Amino acid sequence: MDRRNFFKSAALGASGVMLGKTALASSGSEQESHLVYRTLGRTGLRIPVVSMGVMRADNPNLVRAALDRGVVLFDTANNYQRGNNERMLGEVFKDYPRDSFIVATKVKPTGTDRQTGHLTSETDPEEFDRMFRTSLERLQMDYVDILHVHALSSRQAVTYEPLLKKLEQIKQDGRARFIGFSTHKNMPGVIDEAAESGFYDVILTSYNFQMADWKEMNDALEKAAAAGIGLIAMKTMAGAFFDNDRTRPINVKAALKWALLNPNIHTAIPGYTSFNELEESFSVMEDLNLSDDEMKDLRLARDEASLFCLGCNDCLGQCRKGLSIPDLMRGYMYTYGYRAYAEARALVTSLGLPSEPCSDCVECTVTCRRGYQVAERISRVAKWKDVPADLFMA
Ligand code: SF4
Ligand code: SF4
Numbered sequence: 001m002d003r004r005n006f007f008k009s010a011a012l013g014a015s016g017v018m019l020g021k022t023a024l025a026s027s028g029s030e031q032e033s034h035l036v037y038r039t040l041g042r043t044g045l046r047i048p049v050v051s052m053g054v055m056r057a058d059n060p061n062l063v064r065a066a067l068d069r070g071v072v073l074f075d076t077a078n079n080y081q082r083g084n085n086e087r088m089l090g091e092v093f094k095d096y097p098r099d100s101f102i103v104a105t106k107v108k109p110t111g112t113d114r115q116t117g118h119l120t121s122e123t124d125p126e127e128f129d130r131m132f133r134t135s136l137e138r139l140q141m142d143y144v145d146i147l148h149v150h151a152l153s154s155r156q157a158v159t160y161e162p163l164l165k166k167l168e169q170i171k172q173d174g175r176a177r178f179i180g181f182s183t184h185k186n187m188p189g190v191i192d193e194a195a196e197s198g199f200y201d202v203i204l205t206s207y208n209f210q211m212a213d214w215k216e217m218n219d220a221l222e223k224a225a226a227a228g229i230g231l232i233a234m235k236t237m238a239g240a241f242f243d244n245d246r247t248r249p250i251n252v253k254a255a256l257k258w259a260l261l262n263p264n265i266h267t268a269i270p271g272y273t274s275f276n277e278l279e280e281s282f283s284v285m286e287d288l289n290l291s292d293d294e295m296k297d298l299r300l301a302r303d304e305a306s307l308f309c310l311g312c313n314d315c316l317g318q319c320r321k322g323l324s325i326p327d328l329m330r331g332y333m334y335t336y337g338y339r340a341y342a343e344a345r346a347l348v349t350s351l352g353l354p355s356e357p358c359s360d361c362v363e364c365t366v367t368c369r370r371g372y373q374v375a376e377r378i379s380r381v382a383k384w385k386d387v388p389a390d391l392f393m394a
Contacts, residue, residue, distance in 0.1 A: 035070050036285045038266040041230030043178050043201050045102060045145075047072045049260050049288075050281050053234060053269035054089060055080045056340050063092045066278055067101060075204065075232070075269045077106035077150055078135045081342060082389075086138035094140050103139065104146035104204070104232075106182055107131045109163055114324040114351060115316070117154030117186060125166035136175065146202050147176035153185035153313075155193040164199060178202055184235065185311040185326045188216035195220070195227040206235040206311055207265060209258040209298045210370075214310070218262075225264035233259045233268040239307030239337035246336070250301050254294035257284050271338070305371060307337040315374070318366045324351055325366060325374055332381045348384040357382050 035048045051073035052066045058081065063074065076085045086105060093101060108131075111122030132147065147170060152158055158181070167179045180202030183190045187205050194200045203224060211217045225231055236259040242248040252270070259268050270281040290298070309329030319325055327347060334344035357378055358364065364375040 034285050036260075036288065038263075039230075040073075040202065040232070040266045041225065042228035043146075043230050045073075045230070047102065047267050048285065049265075049267050050256075050285060051075065051232070051267045051269045053271035054085055055343065056271050056273050056338060058084070058088060059273075060088055060092045062273070062275065062278065063089065065275060066272075067092075067096065069278065069282055072100075073102040073104065073145075073232075073267060073269070075104045075234075076139075077108075077148075078131050079108065079150075079343075079346060083134070083138055086135055090138055090140035098141075102145040103141070104148060104180070104202075105132075105135050105139065105144050106148040106150035106204075107135060108150035109157075112151075112157070114327060115322060116156075117152070118156045119160040119163060123160065123163065125162050128163065129166060129170070132170065132175070143175050143177065145176075146178045146180050148202070148204055149179075149181040151185070152181045152183050152190050153311075155189050158190050158193040159197055159199075167199075178230075180204060180230070180232075182234070183311075184330060186313040187311060188214075188220040191217075191220035191224050194229060195224040198227065200229060202230040202232065204232045204234055204269070207233040207259050207262075207268075208236050208238040208308070209255055210238050210302050210306075210308060210310060212258075212302060214312070221262065221264045225266075231265050233265045235308065236268050236270060238301070239333045241337050242301070242304060242306045244307070244336040250306065251294060251297040253280055253284055254290060254298050255301075256281060257288050257290055257294065258298055260284065260288055261290070307333045309333065309372070310370060312369050314369045315366050320361065320365050321354075321357060323353070323357055323378065325368075325378075327351055328378050328381055329372065329374065331384065332377045335381055335384070344381070345384040345387055345389065348381055349389075353382050353385055355382075355386075 037046050038049055039046055048070055052071050054074055054076045074089060076089055107128055109119055109123050109128050111120045113120055170176050171179055178201035180200050182204040184206040191203055191205060194203055221231060236256050237252045238250055238255060240250055240252055256268060256270055259265055272278045272281050309326055311326050313326060315325045331344045331348045334340040358375040366374045368374055
């Protein structure tokens with residue numbers, strides 16, 4: 001999609017969607033709320049286009065409010081909030097019929113090469129299975145609806161045979177109804193590979209208005225949707241703010257609409273953490289079309305530096321010390337955009353950085369597609385590795 005088509009796509013309208021209405025169960029109010037449904041690819045699941053990314057939420061009443069409001073799909077991960085995110089969902093969901101919600105969790109395989117994204121001989125499918133069993137215990141469930149392999153970023157990882165065998169076994173055991181993966185780095189390549197492989201039911205991918213003219217990305221989504229893969233968008237808010245001090249917010253409602261105007265995206269998982277944000281996200285279903293003002297906001301926002309790294313991998317191999325720049329930039333967005341400190345720390349410490357990684361470089365050799373000064377951002381975010389994990393114990 002080129003720049004001209006950015007607005008053409010915005011004007012496509014909410015094609016391929018169906019409007020429904022539901023009473024607000026929590027309030028008993030007569031007020032009705034519009035829900036827009038799509039089918040999540042070959043899973044056949046009919047779900048509202050607004051789901052819930054639970055990563056930063058720690059209030060069980062917010063999850064209950066989302067359920068009452070009509071949210072069906074809830075996205076968590078084995079490592080979110082050091083397991084407490086799954087525990088919280090388990091405590092909430094135990095009071096609801098199992099067929100009234102869809103839960104997706106993610107498990108990260110060991111042994112990922114940070115530079116290439118390849119799974120290696122250190123990747124242990126049995127360890128993956130152990131971690132998944134822990135997730136099921138925390139969730140107090142016999143099965144999840146969707147099990148994602150967490151954060152795949154290379155074609156090799158998508159088709160890594162030992163892990164595929166384990167995933168197939170988990171599905172046959174009935175411990176996961178559907179298998180997917182999440183990706184926020186090198187997405188076009190991995191999505192294309194998944195469309196070719198025919199193995200995966202679902203993909204959870206970064207996707208937002210800053211990718212409007214990224215042809216490979218939009219082509220890959222189209223190919224995957226045509227292959228029957230259910231596509232879920234994350235990072236639709238592109239970091240939510242332009243600046244570190246969070247004084248200049250992105251128009252997150254317009255940003256969410258933009259992602260959902262692509263009919264190949266079946267649902268999105270905005271990470272609301274308050275009742276107001278829940279209402280704001282839900283309100284996009286009243287009219288998915290972008291107003292002139294919203295289009296203007298996005299037009300201005302798409303070319304401006306923000307906290308969001310595309311994950312395009314253009315900078316791969318440019319750092320003379322081999323630092324994993326996209327992962328560090330994601331840590332930067334978690335820190336300043338989402339204030340998801342535990343996740344930022346966990347990500348940065350997993351990279352095994354030296355204490356001041358950029359301090360002895362006279363000149364940075366990395367050129368970012370978005371024009372980010374990566375060395376300056378790295379110097380800020382690298383400090384996480386000196387912060388004790390205990391600070392984030394819940
Ligand atoms: S300044 Fe940092 S990011 Fe740039 S080349 Fe040196 S180590 Fe790599
Ligand atoms: S080139 Fe820039 S936007 Fe692309 S992955 Fe590297 S840091 Fe992110």
